[in-house]
Amino acid sequence: MRIRSLGTRFAIPCVAIGLILSGCSADSGVTPGSATVGSTNDINPHDVADLREGGNLRLVLSAFPETFNYLQIDGGTNNTGDVIEPVLPSPYTSDAAGELAINHDYFTDIQLTGTDPQQVTYTINPKAVWSDGTPITWEDLRSQAAALSGRDPAFLVSSTSGFERVEKVERGVDDRQAIVTFAQPYAEWQGQFSPLYPKATTESAAAFNDRDRSGLAVSAGPFQVSDIDRTQSRITLSRNPSWWGATPKLDTITFSVLDSSAWLPAIQNNELDIAYMSGIENVTAAKQAPGVVLRRTPEPSWSHITFNGAPGSLLEDPQLRIAISKAIDRQGIVNAAQNGVVDDPKTLNNHIFVLGQKGYQDNSAPISFDPDAAAKMLDDLGWKLNGEVREKDGRRLELRDVMYQQDGWVQVAQIVQQNLAAVGVKLNIQTVPGTGLFKDVIDPGNFELAQFSWGGSVLPLTALPQIYAYDPNNLQGNKARIGTPELNALIERTMSELDPDKAIEMANQADQMIFAEGYSLPLYQASGTYAARENLANYGAFGLASADYTKVGFLK
Template structure:
């Protein structure tokens, strides 16, 4: 299933049930916070229009994969749908252009500066007009509370990630309540990605607050929109203009999110029941493009599909050598061609866990898992998994692997090709589908799988994913869904994140990526195509690529 993903949140990676987008910000900029490379990304297709050419008001209707398990995007239960909704409602630190170059978001911060390197210190000066939806000011205390909750020092906080925050030594009041001075105990290379999004201190004050305050609805907002109605029965969420918003007035009156099954998405768009939907495959693109009043907007997005392996103690794939053997038997090129032929030019697998092709730092580190079924079969023999009929066995146990995923045709097609590949070497892959509502909370997060299929939304700050997804701490899994890692990888990740020289950090990140492949942590498959079918009268919305959305400019042409 697809997710209309938040265009504000770039500080973290988030799980996506299919192939979607994780980006951030709105506004303009400050050179002190600039980062990125001009060779990253491709032009977006959003039907850019001057807001003066748009009509006042209107309701933008979008689709969700599942109803959010929480409205706190910092909580471990959050996912892409959470980010989709709160991206319209929460503060961010940065905005990004089409090349993925970021700068300070002036709606929320007057200035963000690296003011010292020994120790590393960042000075955040909050926009004096910035307030929460109850009228209370956004202050340094909100940053301090969030830094404490995400530090990892109190494991009672069930957070989705700690990267960067675990290195913060203290957050202090600056010249006034509108300024925060953040001091690091260790250097953090990707400091620009912190506090995106920012939650109010009431939502991060205690573990119970993080878990409960925003569980059923957001407690506070600070973006151009705010959640005003939640219909659990109809699985619908309504956003309206935030009356306390201090920035440019939005063109839309409301935004409505409805949970829709993937099979119903395109039909709903064609029947004028929703206004935009991510699409996959040549047939969907052709059908959408030939429908009256609908256009297909295209820009490769910052996501990648993958197979995540469960290596937890006692799991059938606990041995990293077995995970690598399974990886070598899966034909990623065939999967990529089958799912993206006619959708993207020259479909090819992603061969890096950290960077996408075209990003500075991307290189192919996948040699250890290159497709070689004969070698995979030999590895299984050496590990004691011997053929007994059509399925291998070891110590009386058959090599039967459960592959879990959301119920969606493309996910199943991906699994079926892997199933055929693995059958050739005596491995039985059982395909198990679940609803989008249950997949993470009831299956993946509890570790009730052998292989899990979903996608990661990549960040403009890719190094942060190293700690969030690939480092492993048994006491706090964060987003390491398969519980796979090693002390050596943890140590290297720590070095990467401490390196303030970007070139050295890239070199070490690729060393870490090779270790991730060698551990059989997960197997990346392909980058999201980024095609979005949109009603043709929708402006400043669609395929954003690596750029940010300005939600105040989204609307309908006159």
């Protein structure tokens, strides 16, 4: 589930933001909200003095993490991200407006100390230790930078996170200071080392890929992983006895893996303390449950359809992808999905920025809904109708759409299926449980269309090299296997631009190229609607903010 913006981390694929479609919101008792990110959030803020000591925060996952190493290709998902956020260091926190501040639990100071070459100095909190008692030092940063540099392909990374631009990481005035020097400038350097792992996890490819496969070896947050019960599909976090910061109010945090259809019943039966609610029926039913309130803040997460354009694939031709895109009524999907939940449902028309975020502009003209134009393009490309389905060179234009096994995703796919049938394209719908969807299906490229969501952050440019740059030998987050040398070069220049306004302008130029390639169809961004226990404080719909797990708890 996507509880919050993950602050400065890179974009992560999510499976459970598909919304249950609804035709009518009459008499729901729910006032529609916005889907445009802003400067406020809804977390029931309280002074910690108002909270009772102890308690267990019950959260939900859509699937068991494939690995607890968020940096590894199998771990860069929202399920892993949710579990490790309370247990690992991050250099920055973000507030409701998306403004960054140094996370002083881990770093006393972080400064951009040079621009030619770019240099960043990290001064580590002298109290900061890993849960095994080992101090957090500059060597942890050096080792992680080397692992994510991309120089050794044996490290199967989710994203290089700009470390491919780092020339060296050196010891500063002592072991508690790291000086990072860049060979090339990196615009979003504040997103690096988030999260930070110990050097034991990153010092070799074998450790990086497998040390935290079955559990987290060490941690360094207010909580630590204390129990992993695969039989019950449950992960428990408990207070970290080595934690040096403010004592958490909670005793434990428990993650349960549940099918999305079970989230509403679990809220109604007081088995969860908070869960994302999708569609007006679910939102209405949750609002009516005793002791439950709605917490709502739009967040930088969005649903989309990604095409598989790998060399030799059915959709290798970008013009074919554009033709199919133009046949799909995105606004119709959004109207159906967010009716009654959002006051003015709008399509998301940018791959980098979300509505309300600085830099957002509509770049979607190449994929504007026009079924007549789509049919003509298909004809011109040689895909001729033979009965109800088009064919070319004896091959039928028959596509497989894969997605998380959730009603909302299926219903979106059914609309797409109807849209494509109208222009002679057959769509087959395949659902997959959350566990294995990426590792076994999407990452290997076993699809023509894939529906899932990206969870973004306050540093949106990081998505460009992670998702939209194309290197066939190092795909990172490029599930589509689509890209061009020209786009790669523009992404490189964008990520090297230290002037934020110029970087935004260049990012939009890149987005125009991404749309022209027929990379994917952005659908809608998440409304950020959660059902929560009314006595749960300092936790809820975070929007752009990060959570402070030392302040989360239940009212007295």
